[in-house]
Amino acid sequence: MSKMHIKMTVNGKAAEALAEPRTLLIHFLREDLNLTGPHIGCDTGHCGACTVDMDGMSVKSCTVFAAQANGADVTTIEGIAAPDGALHALQEAFREHHGLQCGFCTPGMITRAHRLLQENPSPSEDEIRMGISGNLCRCTGYQNIVKAISAAADQLATAKEAAQ
């Protein structure tokens, strides 16, 4: 049961560490790479607080071994804002629309929404609700989360149009 040399790209940078094969991706990120943005909520694959992006898809990092992500390209909430610290449109929208109360689910919500808006840049309310159905929030009742994601989609579309 020797340790493995695990390498991946995390938030655009090469990362590596020695870890036991049984190390879950969430523990690898939080404990080996000190990226404590992704949270451990239910630890059973239901709540989505540990959601990260792996090779272009949202996954629950509490139900993936770091060894499975060996060689993968991973994005966590720490990689969503611009390198200069400017907030992403989703982060701004969550603040503007009160898309969080306690904030525990927020890293997973925003990381999931970030991928959702790449899969579907102009989702309907139903599509947003289905898209975040793997992320639980126990405070907001989801209304403001859905509003925030919708507002961010509009903002991103406007910015894209302006750029063209």
Added chain:
Amino acid sequence: MIPGAFDYHRPSSIDEAVKLLADLGDEARVLAGGHSLIPMMKLRMALPENLIDLQDIAELKGISEDGGTITIGAMTRQAEIIASAVLAEHCPILPETALQIADPQVRNLGTIGGNVANGDPGNDMPALMQALDAAYLIAGPGGNREVAARGFYDAAFFTALADGEVLTAIRFAAPPAGHGYAYEKQKRKIGDYATAAAAVILTMSGGRCESAEIALTNVGDTPLYAEEAGKALAGTDLNADAVKAAVEAAKAITRPAADGRGPVDFRTSVTGVMVRNAIERAAARAA
């Protein structure tokens, strides 16, 4: 929750995976999407000493249609089934069912092979495979073999898959053009297993039902192929009596557990509602 320790292997071919399983012996398990096995390992209800991750085996992936036969590699993920143009055209009940499994993140990693081979009666694909009369293609130390989905499930988590064997693909004849279909699932919340669910595939001709296949999810310790329920519809114009006979035939074979999803009577009753709704929706879709 920390799983027990194991050694990790990532073979790049089916032959290599089968050889690893043979060499490593009883305490080796294959890892597909991991969304059934990893939770069990975190609870220490599964303690494999070796995990053989199948993710790099290209020959286990992909969806193809050839002359009316559909083949789906075991490592094809639920999200890929939902997005498949081949399945949207030839077998839309598959994406319809996959969309009712868990949530987007789980569907990104969960595979059809894991879903059907694990033997969990809560999984949705096994009943659908029975309705489609699918065959499971299996590789093992003694070569390759096929087992019909209708004969694969012995009891909860006990299947015809022997130690040392790997499910490699699923193969079935696409239902005829114009078939009607529906997968109806009642669940308490997103991510839950079914209280009861029913798959219905039927063909109509001139207002009469030519054939009907019905199978049930999570109302027994295996998926249940409701052969008599299908027969009750075949040859009829799907009148109220025929539908009632099919519903009763399906309810008659259920053996649900009483659990948080409800007592036995309730789950049996929900089975009837799911079968009825699925028949009605399938009939409305049939050309």
